Amino acid sequence: MSRKTFYGGVHPPGNKHRTSSVPIRKAALPKKVVIPLAQHTGSPCEAAVAVNDEVKTGSVLGKASGFISSPVHASISGKVKKITHMPHPVFSRALAVVIENDGVREEEVFIPRRNDEIESLSKEALLEIVKNSGIVGLGGAAFPTHVKLSPPESKPVDTFLLNGAECEPYLTCDERLMIERADDILKGLAIICKILGVNDACIAIENNKPLAIEAIRKALLSTKYEILSAKLVVLPTKYPQGAEKQLIRSVLNRVVPEGGLPMDVGCVVNNVGTALAVYEAVYKGKALIERCVTVSGGCVKEPANLQVRIGTLVSSLIEELGGLNEPPAKVIFGGPMMGIAQYTMDVPVVKGTSGILFLSKAEAADAAESVCIRCSxxxxxxxxxxxxxxxxxxxxxxxxxxxxxxxxxxxxxxxxxxxxxxxxxxxxxxxxxxxxxxxxxx
Ligand code: SF4
Ligand code: SF4
Structure with missing residues (x-):
């Protein structure tokens, strides 16, 4: 089904060709991770460990400090070396837990659940799992997912919208996840719908991702999901198609009021990566300790989609990809349109890091500012x-x-x-x- 789209928008060059056909691969286990206690919208976590503590992969490092907050977990096993202010990709510097890998073996705290166990879980129990797993919006905003999935009674939700638009140039991690993990994403979607108590769901993908559209279409046809009336909506490629309000306008023809939220018009929006994290939490008992990141840009020798442990430093990812062709004019976390320029390579991947771009001079195109010509x-x-x-x-x-x-x-x-x-x-x-x-x- 094709739809109309929102007002305005632009068509920047996609630059997705470098990584859209590159399968996701696991990045090497880092020797050291820097895990900030603030990785989400809302109040930062309170440290739950002390220097010299031994931690396992999945141990809680920081406890949520309020309703709009989300715990953080150890992404490797090892020893806590420091808890101090370190470079942060969004806040410049922030309190972080530094863990050094013991280099011996990886010890995990995760326990998978059986299918019959999952089916018997109430929506409250599922929501608690999402909350305790530290899941936040993986599209970039990093809003705690359990909060989004708890609309007040005064704002009834009838539709869940799964965001696979990925409209930012260069980024392809969501596209690859849809191609490679369509089935698991739909399982995550089914859990979210159960938590919200809705039957109607839409999966929105831009028309520049034919393989992802095909993979989701196939997975939807699978009899396993026939109880769920989920519709695939193919949207024109236009930036910022994946912005929440614009997506809701394009897919549902509903207008979120000024200062309002999607739940004001009866819907909740989550990114495909977030739905996958919900699946991992419920089925595998896994906290959010890693995510898919697109590493691209003209300076990267080997552009890639990497499954990266949270807290991995950019410097170690560059090493993994065989270094850079030339010193980058700009390093950006996120896409080139909304991303944040970085001042150091010693900055860690956080939950909201969808991409890391090493842009050449030509790509960064920092032209000099001139006067407004009132072109409108x-x-x-x-x-x-x-x-x-x-x-x-x-x-x-x-x-x-x-x-x-x-x-x-x-x-x-x-x-x-x-x-x-x-x-x-x-x-x-x-x-x-x-x-x-x-x-x-x-
Ligand atoms: S950045 Fe703000 S003002 Fe500029 S186009 Fe986007 S919404 Fe409009
Ligand atoms: S009206 Fe002025 S500010 Fe707006 S696009 Fe034209 S030159 Fe730029």
């Missing part, structure tokens, strides 16, 4: 329907309250306006700055 292209492509140029000008003049009246808080930070702007004005930097000023003012 930024307005035409903005999927939030706001006026980036006007808002950026208000922020420049410190008129933050007026920027709010012009809808600055509706910006989803997709970067489409920056991509389209011929004057290379860093509109999103102004918008982010304006938003931060409004938060401080509250």
């Amino acid at each position: 292209r930024c307005v035409q492509v903005c999927p939030a329907g706001i006026m980036p140029t006007t808002i950026a000008n208000l922020v420049k003049r410190t008129r933050f309250t007026e920027a709010k009246e012009f809808g600055i808080t509706q910006c989803i930070e997709c970067g489409a306006c920056v991509y389209e702007c011929p004057a290379k004005i860093p509109l999103l930097d102004y918008i982010k700055f304006g938003k931060s000023k409004l938060i401080v003012k509250k």
Whole structure:
């Protein structure tokens, strides 16, 4: 089934060809991991271990410190060497637990469940497993999944939307997961639907991923899932198709109100990687200790989709891929549109790391900023329907309250306006700055 799509958007070069046909492989077990206690939206974890403690793979390192929080687990077995502030890909620096691998053998705490045991689990028990396994949104936002799966009674949910759009250029980890693990993803989807108490589910994939579409279509035809009325929705390739509000508009034709959440229009959205993590937690008893990461960009000798232990340093991944062709102009965590530039290679992979890009000078294309020519292209492509140029000008003049009246808080930070702007004005930097000023003012 093909659908219409959301308002605005852009068509940047996909650059997915480097890794879209490269099967996922396990990265080597790191000798050392740096596991931040803050890897999710919400309050950071409280350390549950001390220096010199021996830990096994899956041991709890940090306990959730509130409802909107999520525990972190050891991704290797070994000894806790330090608990200190270390480089962090999102927060620059943050408190982290450093574990050194004992190099002897890997000891795990995970215990798989039998199928009959899983079938008898109540939705409350399943939700508790998701919560204790430290699962957060793996599409990049890292919002704790148990919170998303606990809508209040006042906001009934009728549809679950599985996000396989993967609209960011270069990234192919979700595409590969759908090709290689379609069956397990659908098992995760079935668990999520049971927790939410919904029967209707949609799986949304952009039309530039034919093999993933085919794999999911085949898995859906399997009789095992006939109880679930899940529909495959093939969407046009357009950025930011995978942004929650835009996806809901494209697939369900529902409009999330300003400042609202998907549950305000009766749905919950999760990424395909998150559904797979739910499967791993429930079927294999496995906490979120690893994830698939696309490592790409013009400077990488061997672009790859790697299954990486959380806390693995970028420097050790580069080594694993045979080094770089040339020093990168930019290293980005995530995709080139919404990703975060890094200042060191000693930064660890965290739960929200979907990609690591080593961009060459030509790819980074940091052109000089010039003056606005009032072409209105930024307005035409903005999927939030706001006026980036006007808002950026208000922020420049410190008129933050007026920027709010012009809808600055509706910006989803997709970067489409920056991509389209011929004057290379860093509109999103102004918008982010304006938003931060409004938060401080509250
Ligand atoms: S203003 Fe925000 S939502 Fe609109 S295009 Fe720019 S970054 Fe995207
Ligand atoms: S796209 Fe750039 S140049 Fe055109 S109106 Fe917007 S800010 Fe000005």
